[in-house]
Amino acid sequence: MHANCKKGGEDCYGLKEMTLLFEISQRLIASKELKSDLSPILKIVVDHLGADRSFLTIFNRNNSNIYIEAAYGMSQKQQSLGKYRLGEGVIGKVVELGQPIVIQEISKSNLFLNKTRSELNKEGRELTFICIPIVLENKTTGALSVVRPFNPHITYEEDIHLLSIVGSLIAKTVKYRQEKAEELEDLKQKNIELESEVKANNFTTNIIGNSSKMRDVFSLIEMVARTNSTVLVRGESGIGKELVADALHIESSRKNKNLIKVNCSALPDSLIESELFGHEKGAFTGADQMRKGRFEMANGGTIFLDEIGDLPLSTQVKLLRVIQEREFERLGGTETIKIDVRIVCATNCNLEKLIEDGTFREDLFYRINVFPIFVPALRERRNDIPLLVDYFINKFNKKNKASVKRITTSAIDMLMVYGWPGNVRELENVIERACILARDNVIHSYNLPPTLQTADSTATGSHEGMTGVLERLEKQLIIEGLTSTKGNITKAAEELRITERMLGTRIKKYKIDAWRYKV
Secondary structure, eight states: OOTTOOTTHHHHHHHHHHHHHHHHHHHHHHOSSGGGGHHHHHHHHHHHHTOSEEEEEEEETTTTEEEEEEEESSOHHHHHHOEEETTSHHHHHHHHHTOOEEESOGGGOSSOOOTTOOOSEETTEEEEEEEEEEEETTEEEEEEEEEEEOOTTSOSHHHHHHHHHHHHHHHHHHHHHHHHHHHHHHHHHHHHHHHHHHHHTSSOTTOOOOSHHHHHHHHHHHHHHTSOOOEEEEOOTTSOHHHHHHHHHHTSTTTTSOEEEEEGGGSOHHHHHHHHHEEOTTSSTTOOSOEEOHHHHTTTSEEEEETGGGSOHHHHHHHHHHHHHSEEEOBTOOOEEEOOOEEEEEESSOHHHHHHHTSSOHHHHHHHOSEEEEOOOGGGOGGGHHHHHHHHHHHHHHHHTOOOOEEOHHHHHHHHHSOOTTHHHHHHHHHHHHHHHOSSSEEOGGGSOGGGOSHHHHTOOGGGHHHHHHHHHHHHHHHHHHHHTTTOHHHHHHHHTSOHHHHHHHHHHTTOOGGGGOO
């Protein structure tokens, strides 16, 4: 019982309590905009308790963050600093455990973090911190906190009781704010993802990737695309070097002109010069008419020379002149033809080694290596695999008029640990095969090729032990639940038949990014 209630103290306190609750109820009934009335309600609580300040925090279930939604007796800057993780400090513990906590002397408590940088005492008196959970339908949506002068002669059971009633009165309001805040954050996150996707795919819709290494590639493409500089795209076979050439052309001022592609390794030595530079009628047996070469056809646009490391030395000499002078003669001709063409080359060879071996000209290397772009192998950007899988599923659904909906977590896990010697091209083939084999519109692990189903590739060897196997199974079940509910943690918990708090703890344990599964 409070010291300020003397004779008839219980009746005195009861009357004040009823007056407070009635005033709060009237506020809520008359409120048209719920959020605007939360601070006045907190003022009523502060005035009634003779407190220093009060604030309301809301729990965001999507990211386990807790933040100040409304306050009285605190500046906007202090409110902005009040951000907590689930289980962090007094507020984090209250939300996590769903139980009230009282810190009688906050200056002496390690649990009181004072993130808002507020005063720890008032006019030389210690301050007490009271925090109660706000619960609706057995789920904690936030917390109501009050800071008041410390009084060693009273208990705080009545304060907890009163604040709990206040919390129950505003619980629906808090739930409303919680849902709106989560919805707003969802929209912000989706906007960030869309902006990232637009930026990542601004060059060509066929380049898929959002990993840091691919963003570096996109950045290089963006910087060089609008210039006329020669570009050398390097990387292993199957990584999509041709797509980089497409992006460079589409983002250049030459996009309305031709993009001519030449696979240097696919042309025999006897024909490659004719293909590149053209020939006059009668230049060789079978040349019954004049024919323009690929460089001439690309005039004003871009020419892409794939596998340039396979060019014969005799052709390398002529190519060097074209790069230097932007001119050439057709095979069997004498007329010098001037061209304006952007040159993009690509190779999976070690050109420096070829130079040492004498099979590639050093001067040509320096001419084509003006702006190198290295595209990482798929095993070096495994985070892009889920994006690529979704893209290929959609692609083959359209191609084969199928309706494959998704891929299971166990199948994704197998794809994530495989070495991918054939890179993106191999992944595309694997997904096409799996789409054909899928009988229930879902790609399962058994739909993948046997090469991906070994103990080494799936990390299911006996060295894990029972605990490792069970943890991996638990993680897979959680990811399956998040996938089927599109990242909704509440629904996933219901589907898995565990509490939301238990699911949040396990998501943190296995470092699962719930945002990844949102649509």
